Amino acid sequence: MAELSENLIEIHDLKYSRGPRVIFEGLNLVIKRGEITALMGPSGTGKTTLLRLITRQLIPQHGTILVDGVDISTLNLSELYQMRQRFGMLFQNGALLTDLSVFENVAFPLREHTKLSNRLIRHVVLTKLHAVGLRGAADMMPAQLSGGMARRVALARAMVMDPEILIYDEPFVGLDPISMGVIVRLVRRMNDALGITSIIVSHDVAEVSTVADRSFLISDGKVAASGSPEELRVAQSDLVRQFMHGMADGPVAFHFDAPGYEEQLLGRDAE
Amino acid sequence: MTGILRDIYYNSVEFVRTFGAFQLFFLRILRHSPAILLGRFGLVVKQVFESGALSLVIIMISGLFVGGVLGLQGYSNLARFNAEDAVGVFAAFGLVKELGPVITALLFAGRAGTALASEIGLMKATDQLSAMEMMAVNPVPRVLVPRFLGGVIAMPLLAAIFSMVGLLGTHLVAVELLGVDVGAFWQQMQITVDIKDINEGIFKSLVFGVAASLIAVWEGYNSIPTAEGVGRATTRTVVITAIAVLVFDFMITAVML
Numbered sequence: 001m002a003e004l005s006e007n008l009i010e011i012h013d014l015k016y017s018r019g020p021r022v023i024f025e026g027l028n029l030v031i032k033r034g035e036i037t038a039l040m041g042p043s044g045t046g047k048t049t050l051l052r053l054i055t056r057q058l059i060p061q062h063g064t065i066l067v068d069g070v071d072i073s074t075l076n077l078s079e080l081y082q083m084r085q086r087f088g089m090l091f092q093n094g095a096l097l098t099d100l101s102v103f104e105n106v107a108f109p110l111r112e113h114t115k116l117s118n119r120l121i122r123h124v125v126l127t128k129l130h131a132v133g134l135r136g137a138a139d140m141m142p143a144q145l146s147g148g149m150a151r152r153v154a155l156a157r158a159m160v161m162d163p164e165i166l167i168y169d170e171p172f173v174g175l176d177p178i179s180m181g182v183i184v185r186l187v188r189r190m191n192d193a194l195g196i197t198s199i200i201v202s203h204d205v206a207e208v209s210t211v212a213d214r215s216f217l218i219s220d221g222k223v224a225a226s227g228s229p230e231e232l233r234v235a236q237s238d239l240v241r242q243f244m245h246g247m248a249d250g251p252v253a254f255h256f257d258a259p260g261y262e263e264q265l266l267g268r269d270a271e
Numbered sequence: 272m273t274g275i276l277r278d279i280y281y282n283s284v285e286f287v288r289t290f291g292a293f294q295l296f297f298l299r300i301l302r303h304s305p306a307i308l309l310g311r312f313g314l315v316v317k318q319v320f321e322s323g324a325l326s327l328v329i330i331m332i333s334g335l336f337v338g339g340v341l342g343l344q345g346y347s348n349l350a351r352f353n354a355e356d357a358v359g360v361f362a363a364f365g366l367v368k369e370l371g372p373v374i375t376a377l378l379f380a381g382r383a384g385t386a387l388a389s390e391i392g393l394m395k396a397t398d399q400l401s402a403m404e405m406m407a408v409n410p411v412p413r414v415l416v417p418r419f420l421g422g423v424i425a426m427p428l429l430a431a432i433f434s435m436v437g438l439l440g441t442h443l444v445a446v447e448l449l450g451v452d453v454g455a456f457w458q459q460m461q462i463t464v465d466i467k468d469i470n471e472g473i474f475k476s477l478v479f480g481v482a483a484s485l486i487a488v489w490e491g492y493n494s495i496p497t498a499e500g501v502g503r504a505t506t507r508t509v510v511i512t513a514i515a516v517l518v519f520d521f522m523i524t525a526v527m528l
Binding site: 055082085087089091093097098113157161 | 394398
């Protein structure tokens with residue numbers, strides 16, 4: 001049996017632009033098998049876009065994205081769907097199917113892809129809901145859930161097929177401290193126990209640092225820095241220090257491009 | 272002048288491109304339809320209920336009043352020729368061949384079409400369709416095809432109910448209120464209205480069902496994923512369906528006369 005490569009996802013020389021706006025140019029990145037990798041960066045740097053490129057919800061204009069050695073841009077639709085069965089993804093807003101109950105949302109991938117009996121599906125779904133603390137909400141509809149609860153249900157759904165790669169888009173937003181602690185431990189435990197590879201996009205430097213094995217800081221369409229959370233915390237680069245320590249001053253401007261404040265207030269910019 | 276010509280050129284190219292994409296979309300829907308009809312009929316039944324059963328009240332109320340108006344108009348105009356007994360035939364032809372399919376399709380666009388477009392648009396805006404894609408579930412057969420088929424099946428049934436309730440409305444006005452002979456009312460209708468006329472009505476309502484459902488799922492699926500985008504898609508669904516139904520009605524009538 002061929003030995004599995006250490007690199008599960010490799011991105012080479014990626015270029016992606018939306019209209020005239022270049023999101024990535026010359027981005028290179030490697031995600032190692034079995035690790036928890038964090039993608040961090042200031043708002044608007046394209047972290048979610050990168051996740052969508054990795055899962056081929058978007059197609060890059062240039063460069064290759066290899067998942068387990070396979071260039072995902074070359075896959076046809078059925079091959080792509082086969083590949084996607086190896087992924088689980090937690091969307092930023094949960095993306096629960098609003099016409100299905102919590103139970104049916106979590107059962108959805110099982111009903112679509114397996115021929116398991118209802119009894120077995122019930123067992124698996126309740127186990128996953130129990131893991132995120134929402135077994136008691138199985139009969140509720142998504143509209144009855146808070147934002148944090150919806151994301152926990154979405155997490156249960158993302159892991160119900162026991163995927164090889166779990167992708168979390170801002171998993172800690174909207175969670176109370178107790179839920180956040182449980183979810184962070186759950187992410188770590190699943191990774192270690194099941195050998196899952198996890199990719200987390202988050203702004204939450206503190207929480208990500210407790211769980212990630214490796215972090216990539218993305219800025220200006222490239223990887224600006226990478227390493228363990230500890231390595232990034234002590235890095236000397238101005239950009240890394242500004243981001244990791246949440247400083248207002250630094251290479252990343254807090255303000256979006258605009259004319260001078262005083263000039264605009266006094267209406268001189270229109271003259 | 273060159274600006275106007277350039278605008279005409281770009282708009283024409285855009286129209287052809289959109290029309291081509293719409294046709295490809297229709298083929299994609301058709302390609303998946305047999306598998307959904309045979310393998311996942313439960314999904315279609317649910318949509319027949321959503322699009323059809325939930326539109327019943329508006330269809331029946333409208334049918335009753337349209338039939339009533341036909342009774343009043345038919346009676347007052349036919350009475351000039353001492354032919355008021357033919358009001359049943361007049362209403363039956365009007366309802367079965369024209370008003371039943373056309374008004375049902377317009378009401379369907381307003382009730383079920385808008386619901387379909389906004390539901391699919393919101394599913395897109397809230398990443399539900401992307402989530403399905405990520406779960407390796409193709410949203411075209413899972414979401415769009417059952418909704419399309421549900422509408423196609425519901426439309427002829429609704430049109431038939433509209434016509435039946437409409438005839439009841441005509442009966443109430445012409446026979447019960449205005450005193451037309453009940454035997455003449457129904458017998459003349461039975462003798463004059465042919466199966467060919469009923470088939471024409473069924474064919475029209477089927478075509479309108481395909482058009483209304485297809486436009487609704489297309490607009491929802493291609494909506495801009497924002498509140499404004501979904502709102503626009505909903506409006507466009509009603510406007511485009513109304514125009515399409517009236518154009519198809521003219522074409523089918525011209526061919527079948």
